[in-house]
Amino acid sequence: LDTRTFIKYLPKAELHLHIEGTLEPELQLKLAKRNHIQLKQSTVEEIKQTYHYHDLPSFLEVYYSALSVLQTEQDFYDLAFSYLTKAAQNNIRHAEIFFDPQAHTSRGIPFKTIVNGLYRAIVDARALNIDAGLIMCFLRDYSKESARKTLKEAINYKDKILGVGLDSDEHNNPPLKFVRQFEDAAAVGFHLTTHCDLDQKNSIEHIRQALELMDVERLDHGTNIVEDPDLVQLAAHRKIGITSCPHSNSLGNPVMKGKEVIELLNKGVKVSINSDDPAYFGGYINDSYNAIAQKFHLTKAQIIQLAKNSFETSWISQQAKTLYL
Numbered sequence: 001l002d003t004r005t006f007i008k009y010l011p012k013a014e015l016h017l018h019i020e021g022t023l024e025p026e027l028q029l030k031l032a033k034r035n036h037i038q039l040k041q042s043t044v045e046e047i048k049q050t051y052h053y054h055d056l057p058s059f060l061e062v063y064y065s066a067l068s069v070l071q072t073e074q075d076f077y078d079l080a081f082s083y084l085t086k087a088a089q090n091n092i093r094h095a096e097i098f099f100d101p102q103a104h105t106s107r108g109i110p111f112k113t114i115v116n117g118l119y120r121a122i123v124d125a126r127a128l129n130i131d132a133g134l135i136m137c138f139l140r141d142y143s144k145e146s147a148r149k150t151l152k153e154a155i156n157y158k159d160k161i162l163g164v165g166l167d168s169d170e171h172n173n174p175p176l177k178f179v180r181q182f183e184d185a186a187a188v189g190f191h192l193t194t195h196c197d198l199d200q201k202n203s204i205e206h207i208r209q210a211l212e213l214m215d216v217e218r219l220d221h222g223t224n225i226v227e228d229p230d231l232v233q234l235a236a237h238r239k240i241g242i243t244s245c246p247h248s249n250s251l252g253n254p255v256m257k258g259k260e261v262i263e264l265l266n267k268g269v270k271v272s273i274n275s276d277d278p279a280y281f282g283g284y285i286n287d288s289y290n291a292i293a294q295k296f297h298l299t300k301a302q303i304i305q306l307a308k309n310s311f312e313t314s315w316i317s318q319q320a321k322t323l324y325l
């Protein structure tokens with residue numbers, strides 16, 4: 001079997017995927033029309049021409065501004081169901097999907113509209129042989145007070161949400177800013193993860209806070225942990241999941257962190273491959289596996305280990321894990 005075909009048929013879990021980052025230009029145009037929203041662009045090509053980013057803030061500007069078309073529960077359903085259809089085609093059997101409620105509640109969309117739409121798509125997608133859950137991210141560039149209110153709403157939907165994370169602009173927004181919200185989230189049974197992005201001056205300090213002070217179970221991106229051998233050892237010991245995303249990692253840095261992924265793999269750290277914002281960065285999960293497999297000449301055993309790590313560090317039940325490990 002050639003590597004591409006092997007990757008295609010390999011069962012995988014996706015652990016780092018922003019549902020808002022799956023909004024393809026075609027769906028954006030369709031929803032704009034349905035909701036009578038005037039966009040600056042009127043064709044797929046015109047929208048794609050705006051996809052130029054040189055750093056995280058310039059990407060986030062494009063990403064957030066596209067969200068104006070998401071208005072109704074059906075819009076959130078359509079967004080999630082389109083992703084889950086593609087995920088099933090990529091042989092993803094389990095997906096833990098980030099969503100950014102504050103990017104919508106700040107525009108006047110009720111929390112329940114977002115969660116109910118996304119969750120209904122998850123239920124319907126079970127027919128496609130894919131099982132999924134939701135991870136609510138706090139926008140870390142918003143205030144603690146806004147996070148506190150958002151968590152309070154999430155607790156009313158506890159049975160529809162697996163855990164909480166942190167995303168958006170990391171600069172000057174360390175994990176510790178949200179230590180109270182993470183404690184409160186853990187107390188009601190939510191799992192914990194956080195983005196610790198690459199190429200941030202303070203990323204090692206942020207990783208240290210996340211692991212030592214906040215007890216997160218996973219680090220999103222976070223592969224620059226390799227700079228600190230003690231933290232690597234801690235991550236290996238605690239079986240911390242590190243969710244690497246080769247395509248978005250190349251934002252301003254074309255090396256996709258493959259060397260770090262392989263180093264972590266060799267040290268027994270539970271690193272996995274994920275797609276992050278596939279509508280904006282070069283494709284869905286099989287494209288991500290293919291990119292790193294080709295460029296770094298991964299063996300089939302290494303590719304299998306990456307997929308096993310994705311299930312092992314997922315938040316499915318211990319019993320369900322035995323199906324995949």
Ligand code: ES4
Pocket residue numbers: 018021056063167168169195197248276277
């Ligand atoms: C994101 Cl690549 C990335 N980093 C931080 N926050 C995000 N939200 C969506 N994509």
Ligand code: ZN
Pocket residue numbers: 016017018167195220276
């Ligand atoms: Zn991300």
